[in-house]
Amino acid sequence: MRRSPICLLLLLVLALAPTLSHARAHAHVRVSVQTPYLELRTGPGRGYPVFNVVPRGQSVEILFQRTNWLKVRTPRGVEGWASDRDMEQTTLSDGSTLDLHIGTRAGYTSHRFELGAFAGVWGGASLISTYGSLSFNSQLALEGSVGEFFGRYTNGVTADIGLSHVIVPQWRLSPFLMLGVGLVHTEPKATLVQPANRTEQTAYVGGGLRFYLTRSCFVRAEYKTHVVFTKLDRNEVEDEWKLGFGVFF
Amino acid sequence: METRVRRVLLTAAALLALPGCATIQHWRNHRAEVRAARAEVRAEAAQAQSPDGASSTEIPPPAVRPEVERRRARAAKIKSSNFEIGAHFGVISIEDFGSHPTYGVDLAYHVTEDFFLRAELGRATAGRTSFETLGGNIQLLTEGERKFTYYDLGVGYNFLPGEAFLGRRHAMTSSFYVLAGVGGTQFGGDKKFTVNVGGGYQILPLDWLAVRLGVEDHLFQTNLLGAEKLTNNLEAVLGTTVFF
Numbered sequence: 001m002r003r004s005p006i007c008l009l010l011l012l013v014l015a016l017a018p019t020l021s022h023a024r025a026h027a028h029v030r031v032s033v034q035t036p037y038l039e040l041r042t043g044p045g046r047g048y049p050v051f052n053v054v055p056r057g058q059s060v061e062i063l064f065q066r067t068n069w070l071k072v073r074t075p076r077g078v079e080g081w082a083s084d085r086d087m088e089q090t091t092l093s094d095g096s097t098l099d100l101h102i103g104t105r106a107g108y109t110s111h112r113f114e115l116g117a118f119a120g121v122w123g124g125a126s127l128i129s130t131y132g133s134l135s136f137n138s139q140l141a142l143e144g145s146v147g148e149f150f151g152r153y154t155n156g157v158t159a160d161i162g163l164s165h166v167i168v169p170q171w172r173l174s175p176f177l178m179l180g181v182g183l184v185h186t187e188p189k190a191t192l193v194q195p196a197n198r199t200e201q202t203a204y205v206g207g208g209l210r211f212y213l214t215r216s217c218f219v220r221a222e223y224k225t226h227v228v229f230t231k232l233d234r235n236e237v238e239d240e241w242k243l244g245f246g247v248f249f
Numbered sequence: 250m251e252t253r254v255r256r257v258l259l260t261a262a263a264l265l266a267l268p269g270c271a272t273i274q275h276w277r278n279h280r281a282e283v284r285a286a287r288a289e290v291r292a293e294a295a296q297a298q299s300p301d302g303a304s305s306t307e308i309p310p311p312a313v314r315p316e317v318e319r320r321r322a323r324a325a326k327i328k329s330s331n332f333e334i335g336a337h338f339g340v341i342s343i344e345d346f347g348s349h350p351t352y353g354v355d356l357a358y359h360v361t362e363d364f365f366l367r368a369e370l371g372r373a374t375a376g377r378t379s380f381e382t383l384g385g386n387i388q389l390l391t392e393g394e395r396k397f398t399y400y401d402l403g404v405g406y407n408f409l410p411g412e413a414f415l416g417r418r419h420a421m422t423s424s425f426y427v428l429a430g431v432g433g434t435q436f437g438g439d440k441k442f443t444v445n446v447g448g449g450y451q452i453l454p455l456d457w458l459a460v461r462l463g464v465e466d467h468l469f470q471t472n473l474l475g476a477e478k479l480t481n482n483l484e485a486v487l488g489t490t491v492f493f
Contacts, residue, residue: 029327043422043453045362047410064328064456066492067362071456100327115358117366117402119431126442128402128431148433150442189439217360245404247360 028061028073031090031098038090040080044069052078062087068102068215103216103248109169110138111248116220118147120242122158123226125151127242129158138169143178156186158240160204160224176222178206184228184238202226202238210246220246333357333459335490337371343397343436344480345473346375351397351484363407367428370400371484375436378474389473394438397482399467401445403430413452423452426461434469434482441469447484457492 038054044066052074054060060072060082068084090098101107114133121127129147136142144161162180182202208222221243228236334356341351353371360366375395381387405428413423427448434443449463467482 042412042420043410045407045410045424048412048422062327064330066330067359069362070327117368126431128433128442130402148440150433150440155440215361217364245366247358247366 028063029092029098030059030061031087031092032057032059033090035086035089038072038082038086040072040074040078040082041069042080044071044081046083048081052080060090065100065102070100103214105172105212107216107248108172108212108218111135113249114141114143114246115249116244116246118220118222118242118244120240120244122147122149122156122240123151123238125149125154125156127158127240129242129244131246133164139166140164141166143180154186154188156184158182158184158202160202162204166210172212174210176208176210178204178208178222178224180204182226184226198231200231201229203229204240206240216247216249218246218248220244330457330492331359333359333365333490333492335459335488337369337461337463337486337488339484339486339488341371341373341397341467341482341484343373343375343482345378346395346397347377349373349376349397351486353399353486355488355490357405357490365405365407365426366403367405367430368400368402369430369432371398373397380474390437394436397434397436399432399434399443399445401430401432401443401467403428403432403445421452421454423450425450426463428465432467434467437471437473439471439473441471443467443469459490459492461488461490462486463488 033054033056036056038060039050040052040054041048042051054072054074058074060074063071063073063079065071065084069081070084070087071079072082072087073079084100084102088098088100092098112135114131114135116131118129118131119127120129127147127149129145131143131145133141133143141164142161143164145159147158149156149158160180160182162178162182164176164178166174166176168174180203182204183199184202185197185199187197204224204226206222206224208220210218210220212218222241224240226238226240228238230236334354336352336354338350338352340348342348351371351373353369355367355369357365357367373396375390375397378389381389405426407424407426410422410424412420414420425448427446429446430444432443432445434441445465445467447463447465449461451459451461451463453459463486465484465486467484468479469482470477470479472478
């Protein structure tokens with residue numbers, strides 16, 4: 001019997017769940033409150049009620065962080081959520097202030113990894129794609145993307161790898177250029193005269209804009225022009241437009 | 250065509266030249282720093298190793314050896330728990346093909362307390378259309394083509410955060426969410442671009458565990474039954490996820 005990949009994924013998720021939940025036993029960072037008091041909420045959000053306050057001078061243990069909230073424990077064993085803004089005013093044992101490295105504009109300018117997802121158009125067909133990038137410095141990054149397009153006459157999959165160059169990384173709205181190579185696998189629909197699937201090499205250049213939104217999130221819009229090296233006498237040119245979200249780490 | 254290819258090559262050259270200069274400059278500066286640091290370390294090592302013999306006459310031994318160990322400033326390492334992975338089970342109503350069980354996996358990344366990005370992969374098996382049922386031995390689709398496989402990438406928004414109370418002693422954080430995304434659906438021997446919208450309610454019995462009850466609509470255009478039309482495929486699921 002052929003097992004579906006989703007079944008296997010499900011099993012993997014169920015198998016991993018206890019491991020993931022147990023992976024949190026490690027030494028916690030302890031900080032002391034410097035402001036008149038530190039508010040603790042019942043959940044990681046500004047909408048959750050404040051149920052406890054920690055007075056100045058008392059220490060709290062940081063258990064873990066979720067988005068811009070930190071779960072902390074007081075010496076009396078009370079656990080609650082404090083905002084990153086409040087926590088950045090606490091100090092470590094050596095007197096230095098806590099630096100959380102939660103996504104900021106500085107992180108947007110210079111970071112190591114990016115992940116993102118797009119919706120768009122590839123050669124006239126609707127496209128969904130994801131990408132990941134590894135930055136060498138604040139300007140140059142190696143990027144890889146995979147996408148699937150759904151056309152009226154053809155469906156297909158694309159995969160690209162290349163370099164991207166952010167011209168002025170400090171700008172909030174920042175233009176970039178791209179260059180690379182890839183593969184495109186096209187599956188013409190069966191009603192056409194030539195229903196054979198094809199896999200062809202491509203090369204692309206492109207450019208785009210990215211705009212910092214908040215925390216570690218930005219919007220990214222890009223255009224690529226692909227030259228598809230076909231087995232026919234002439235090469236084809238396909239345009240790709242897409243818009244999506246990215247996060248950096 | 251030639252012009253396009255030439256444009257590709259010219260842009261390639263420009264693109265490589267621009268970051269190349271920046272990278273080489275950065276690399277050269279870095280190398281210079283590394284060289285300086287190594288020279289310093291070597292000088293220190295030579296000073297420390299040299300005995301009080303004749304060779305050490307040039308560099309006198311330090312009068313006072315500092316006994317204070319240099320303190321290294323380290324950024325606090327705090328475990329983050331912004332990703333969520335899990336599975337869902339439920340019922341999907343595949344338009345014209347009846348309601349059937351569905352199951353799948355989800356992966357989400359929480360960007361802020363309000364917004365999250367989510368990827369989902371699911372599957373169901375479609376039944377028979379009323380035409381097939383009434384028509385006797387007619388088969389519109391093969392068994393393989395009845396597999397309804399969908400995936401989507403989307404953005405979600407949490408709203409109305411609150412708490413759900415279990416008796417007098419237990420409270421669990423909860424919130425409603427809406428989400429919208431795009432994806433693909435493989436069904437009836439074809440793949441279709443799909444838009445999905447949905448919403449639901451979720452509670453977190455533990456900090457790392459979420460349980461959600463959600464409804465989603467997967468919309469796509471199809472001409473499977475002759476005429477081109479937009480189909481709505483509504484899904485109601487119970488899902489559970491683990492934060493990590």
